[in-house]
Amino acid sequence: MREKIEISGENLRNFQSNIYKEYLLTNGMGSFSSGNPNGNYSRQYHGLFVRSYNSPINRYMALYKLEETFRGRNLGVYKKIEGGKEILKRGDNYLYRFTQAPFPKLEYNIENIALEKEIIMGNMRDAVGVKYYVDSIEEIVVDLFMNFRDSHNLNEELVLDYEIESEDGIYSISLNGEKMYLYTDGNIELVKSEEETENFFGEKENEVTRKGIVYDLAIEDRGEKSLDSCKRVFKIKFKGKNEYNFIASYEKLNSYRDLDLIRYNEIKRLEELLDKENSNVFYNNLRVSADKFITLKKMNEGRTIVAGYPWFNDWGRDTMIAFTGLVLCTERYDEAKLILKTFKEYCDKGMLPNNFPDSEDATPAYNTIDGTLWYFYGVHKYLEYTKDYKFVQEELFETLEDILEWHIKGTRYNIQVDKKDGLLSGGDEKTQLTWMDVKYKGYAVTPRWGKAVEINALWYNALKIFQDICIKFRKDFKYTEYLELFEKNFEKTFLNEEGYLNDYVTPNDINKQIRPNQIFAVSLPYRILSKTTEKKVVDIVKEKLLTPYGLKSLENEDKDFIGEYRGNLYKRDIAYHQGTVWSWLIGHFIDAYTNVYGEINIDKYLKYLKDHYYLDAGLGSISEIFDGEEPYRGKGCYAQAWSIGEVLRVYKEKNIKNK
Template identity: 50%
Template sequence: MATPNYLFEENQYYMIDNRTGFLGVDNHYTPYEVNINIKAKEIKKFYVICTLENEINKTGFEMEKEYKNRINTLIEKAGYNDNFANNLVKAADHFIVDRKSTGLKTILAGYPWFTDWGRDTMIAFEGLVLCTKRFEDAREILESFSKYVKNGLVPNLFPDANTEPLYNTVDASLWYFQAVYKYLKYTGNEEDYKFIEEKIYDKLVEIFKSYSSKTDFSIGMDEDGLIFAGSGLDQVTWMDVRVGDIVVTPRHGKPVEINALWYNALCIMEELRIRFNKENLYYKELSLKVKDSFNKKFWNKDKQCLFDVIDEDDDKIRPNQLWAVSLPFSILDREKEKQIVDTSYKHLYSTYGLRSLSFMDKEFKDKYIGELFKRDLAYHMGTTWGFLIGPFITSYCKVNNYDEKAIIKAKEMLSVFEDHMRDGCINGIAEIFDGEFSSTSRGCYSQAWSVGEVLRVYCDINKY
């Protein structure tokens, strides 16, 4: 039995804290110890329950059995036939939780620090709840976020405390269209379309109207049909670090992935409008204008890829351009798509994802380590991001017509994650990795969109 002794062990050294800029020296508190006497060849089982609940009506053995039964049911529902996929299904389950304010499901962005973020949720959505065939959870997540759309913006994040959501994001709302579109592609029943028409469609129209005029955080549409966003100290794309008055990755203007997503959203709205026989708000006409402007203004002939931001042309080679290739509705011709993939492979591909900046760039940061200020300066300036393997593999396979050679290569790129899931946070995929030696994981020990995107592309390439 447990015997409280309330021991303190002083001056314990923690390497994980030292590498993040702290001394790494702390005190270790042990409120209990468990002593079990075992005779030779004897087998004993015991459990320890750590909880904040006042009353527990189950034994540890009962709880373990319930969990295993539940996980096995999820694995059976997903229908995969290998350990890697099954482990990804298990990992996906960790992020799908209840949101008390809506009484519906949501997705936590990462452990141990993040709550539910709009952008992360919508990017992770397909992998976590569609590839696993958790369609009821998918509906709840879409409805949960619809309740918080404000001035055409999906929340950037829900804070820990009982405070209002923050809305400083331009891409969460645009990824919401993609999540809706993919939900219907995976389900496609009349009741699913009815759910979108009755619960979600008006919110999509609200987002469109807000973006096609102007809304908060300097988000709006220019005369060329393209979306601009951000000003001053605002950071509204996923490359969002600000340290005091230092905007580390200023992407004010017209970011490339935002306008690829905008074109995607317009194409989706045209399909839904026709399906639901709704008012024609000229989605198709506007999408053609956006496509024309995008091709004229974003192509960087010198580097054979896309500018990261226009109108003050930012020619840094970053991974954001890949979404112009990987999203369902193609905005570029195949030759330009192939050049983007080739450039990205050369400058950005790293074992466990893609670097956030070309390793040849003079501002490239090769390690994410040290005190917070130093880490923030590296976060989007070369650090490798696990979730970016998703759009890269999709783009790579697309430009190679999903031929046998491309599928084999894609499977090789994915296979390393199976090994990674035995390191660090067991059965998880880290948020980020160093830019130079990407085998070293950093940031959140397990991240929703890292798991989601690996599972999504696994699902995609195993169709072939």
């Protein structure tokens, strides 16, 4: 039922185009494997085994890569700087096909002999495996490269702190105080430094240390330093069979044969994620992609959602927005409860954490005004999908009530209901509390403080959702006066003379920039605008902000508009919410549009995102953002939870079953 992701021929051997295409495997424990389909690494985050030591945070490069040599041809692909010259190693000249169904597989043809390399990860298995298939019993030599470092950093000077042991013929590498065991049916041996030689031209052969590695995406898109290094630590020789296994595992295994069981179980598990009653192939692919983001929360043995790969951890706002699509639409209701309980446990002063820092003992950051309000939306959707009122009554009711109480009396960052008009206000000109949250060296690029339009749409929904819950549980709803006050003042405050909604209102200013935030007043379950105003909001968002890949964060005609997300951190931060397209917003645009106009051809609005899913950036996923101008290239995280979640949600909720 699942379509196969495939790149072949010259498309695969075009080095430049493939630096923008990336595969991803995850293990449900915060770890992942990622790279380019031609065997290259165009990011510092690419690696055979990027392991999370405290799921889903503290990710380290546990195992950098494996490179093969067959029939005298080295199949490695990389770019490096040496002696002031750029050197490009092109082992992909022998590569004729890349597929991902479900595991990434690179297929080579060397003198009419086929060699296949398949990369494997299993759910809740702290391991990565590589399986080789070859139409010959000739020798394959595989070099194992290490580059142990934090995934966010580089290892330019090649500082490697590890110990190697051998017990009963099984090698292990001690990293970060833990052992990674190496299992293989090949002959594995340590590499000695004297193996490195030079040829007639002074070029290194059999290099042990490789320095000056260049990651193109770091330079081209992110304007970052990009010189890394790695060391060839082991050599594995395979000979005499047609199929071979290699596993690097933090669990002790029986033998290299365990890889076959891991592979079989993972394929079976992923098949069970499909909706057998829905023949829409893209929808079923999305269900499998959703699985990559749901992960163990080691701190409390719960579950959470990774906001995006390759660099994000779990964020409160992102989790609650992605929650419906990734977890409820895929009928993972037990995990839904664990996620809701996980974030409940970290609720403090009526606020959910914005994010969990990349450190085991770090305090969660509570600098969000909307993440907590999206929690009510998540609970509402949970009840809509499960009717499990008992869980909400026993586990969540007190937390929901506590959140409302804190928001009414006031909590961090001046977040408090204005008793004069019932609207929720928060922050100041130096804060970044909404989802448009960039702050660069103390400067909030889009401060959006005071009374922001989507924050108040979410606040209204929080009150209405809690009111419904109180009615169901026959409990007293204490906030009727705030609801009535809000309903009198929302449209009066936000509707401007041009017929659309102001983006935010402060005591001294009204911001009228045309942004997508107003769409939530029409898309969320409880709406407050007149039908005439709803239509005007949807129409202007469609006219000014809709693109084939989602909604722009700012209209083109605005003086602050920036059409390309590229360059150093400052340039990227400035552009992040000033015109950049956000794909997750397409879900709420479709909701709002159908609320106003009735049924639409959803495939028309998702066609380009579908093509992107199969062909560009994160293969089998959807990018976090896109440039605000054509050709709208995918940027940011190549696999984003709420991007997949929202497309999956509208497919499910609009009941799209056609192929």
